Amino acid sequence: MTERRAILLASRPQGEPTADNFRLETATLPDPGKGEILVRTIWLSLDPYMRGRMDDAKSYADPVELGDVMGGQGVGQVLASRHDGFAEGDIVVGMTGWADHAILRGDEARKLDPSRAPVQTALSVLGMTGLTAWAGLTEILHAKKGQTLAIGAATGAVGTVAAQLAKARGLTVIGIAGGEEKCRYATDELGMDACIDHHAHDDGKAMAKAIGDAAPQGIDLYFENVGGKTLAGIVPNMNRDGRIAICGMVAWYSGKNLDHAMPLPAVWRAILVNRLTVQGFLVSDHMHRMDDFVAELAPMVKDGRLKHREDVTEGLENAPQAFLAMLGGGNFGKTLVRVGPDGDA
Amino acid sequence: MTERRAILLASRPQGEPTADNFRLETATLPDPGKGEILVRTIWLSLDPYMRGRMDDAKSYADPVELGDVMGGQGVGQVLASRHDGFAEGDIVVGMTGWADHAILRGDEARKLDPSRAPVQTALSVLGMTGLTAWAGLTEILHAKKGQTLAIGAATGAVGTVAAQLAKARGLTVIGIAGGEEKCRYATDELGMDACIDHHAHDDGKAMAKAIGDAAPQGIDLYFENVGGKTLAGIVPNMNRDGRIAICGMVAWYSGKNLDHAMPLPAVWRAILVNRLTVQGFLVSDHMHRMDDFVAELAPMVKDGRLKHREDVTEGLENAPQAFLAMLGGGNFGKTLVRVGPDGDA
Incomplete structure (x- = not known):
């Protein structure tokens, strides 16, 4: 007892x-x-x-x-x-x-x-959150060297791993995070190529301009954790044949920030015109990859390559x-x- | 001259x-x-x-x-x-x-x-519209025997071919069309399993109920030609691991029916929770399949199997x-x- x-x-x-x-x-x-x-x-x-x-x-x-x-x-x-x-x-x-x-x-x-x-x-980089990043990047986005990846909540648990894995694979990584301190961490510590502070931009239109300035080559892949004005800023910057992996949408939980949503018809049109693929995924569908994932990542965690x-x-x-x-x-x-x-x- | x-x-x-x-x-x-x-x-x-x-x-x-x-x-x-x-x-x-x-x-x-x-x-079933149906079904939706497919604008040029090809491949087909006459044509002539007349349903909620009644097993695949309240009725009925191929959105052209759009957060959530894949496509990306497609479909057109x-x-x-x-x-x-x-x- x-x-x-x-x-x-x-x-x-x-x-x-x-x-x-x-x-x-x-x-x-x-x-x-x-x-x-x-x-x-x-x-x-x-x-x-x-x-x-x-x-x-x-x-x-x-x-x-x-x-x-x-x-x-x-x-x-x-x-x-x-x-x-x-x-x-x-x-x-x-x-x-x-x-x-x-x-x-x-x-x-x-x-x-x-x-x-x-x-x-085992609760973060070598657990569900790390596997989430790995599965999103590998199984859903099919991330390839030379592509440009944007990540919402880039300094969050999942974003941190996704960004570093993507850099290790030779992608250009644009982070989006809330606040100057997080953005400095994203670029200076995690090695992202750019980070956009969403606190500094009021709406989707301003976010779209900031993302376009940071990635004039456009966005090929988007690791979606947030929704809200970040998503509204990403969609107009998506390149042809781009992919969006929906992992979460924290900005919209609790019914908040619904006014920051793009209208569905505009998103649907962007998916059609640019032949985008938008796919939702849950880490629980990828648990069978846990051993492979840990074997690959554990050495990077232990020797500090994966911060x-x-x-x-x-x-x-x-x-x-x-x-x-x-x-x-x-x-x-x-x-x-x-x-x-x-x-x- | x-x-x-x-x-x-x-x-x-x-x-x-x-x-x-x-x-x-x-x-x-x-x-x-x-x-x-x-x-x-x-x-x-x-x-x-x-x-x-x-x-x-x-x-x-x-x-x-x-x-x-x-x-x-x-x-x-x-x-x-x-x-x-x-x-x-x-x-x-x-x-x-x-x-x-x-x-x-x-x-x-x-x-x-x-x-x-x-x-x-060559302008319809054996041309771009037929190839559109074939590519959407084959390359984007990966339609398989036993699945349930819903088709917007089901008696339109593309929908007609998509529905008959899907039936020939052993899928259950739910059409959505505007008017009783079109719906009768869909079921009686084209062999669809059910057809929902969107004129008889005022909004997405009513459409969702009608679609759910017609397909209590849920929708695995949606061939999207319309947007509007039809889409709003489809999304809540999508099954896990379902696929949506966006081919067009005629209800939203000219800025109409925007009030019939589901809010983006609700759609994004459905994509996440049910692990949906939403993909846009244009027939122009599939022109290299034209000869294969015509070789398969022309005999069906000539002998009347494909109405x-x-x-x-x-x-x-x-x-x-x-x-x-x-x-x-x-x-x-x-x-x-x-x-x-x-x-x-």
């Missing part, structure tokens, strides 16, 4: 979520059943997709039920195991939820090798405010919550 | 075009130069894409200049040839424009075999009104103008 603290969904958001939508609860976990493991959470990942699950609407995943623990991926240490693949002390990644302890099915957890890279990278940044909040109880800040663009790098101390070696 | 009658672009439309935008002119053609042929037009094709070229805006083709002959494809007979590939009396298809005579470069004309199928089918319908207007001088009627959906089948008598055998 283990005491467990967790953040629950207390109410559904009306528009933008607030701290009131969450509630901290202490409860008692049963012992793990056959095939299960008991995990103590060390790191929790916070991601924009979680916003969608707070609504009671059909999405790519079921909504979180009211009164249930907020879902999410974490890294933790096995405290007790009734699954042959795991021993006490192992470090694993799995769906712990926003909780300091969790019972996981062994076949839904993945064992980590702490010597390969810092374990929390990444973590935005760490201490304490499970502070997860809601870290999540709300992230939705507003207040994070800088992969948003993580430090839930407990490192594992014993 | 040949006297030539032609329809010119007299002025650019403000919104919907009117008869005043056109002017009939008689002029004198020079003799064909080296490598050229003089053609007497028999049939002229009228197509929705011509509306776009009346505007002074960047499109997939240059606009028609004011005072120039309206562009367009025709079938005609060679009156004089200075090109080795053509002899007097040959029947050819090429860009005659809206004119009763034209000088064509030989390398831009294609010789027809009148024994294979009626020559005017098609022509909407013929007599006389070049009536081309503008036939064109305006077609834009408003008043045509029924491929819009052709009979410009002159059949060729001498």
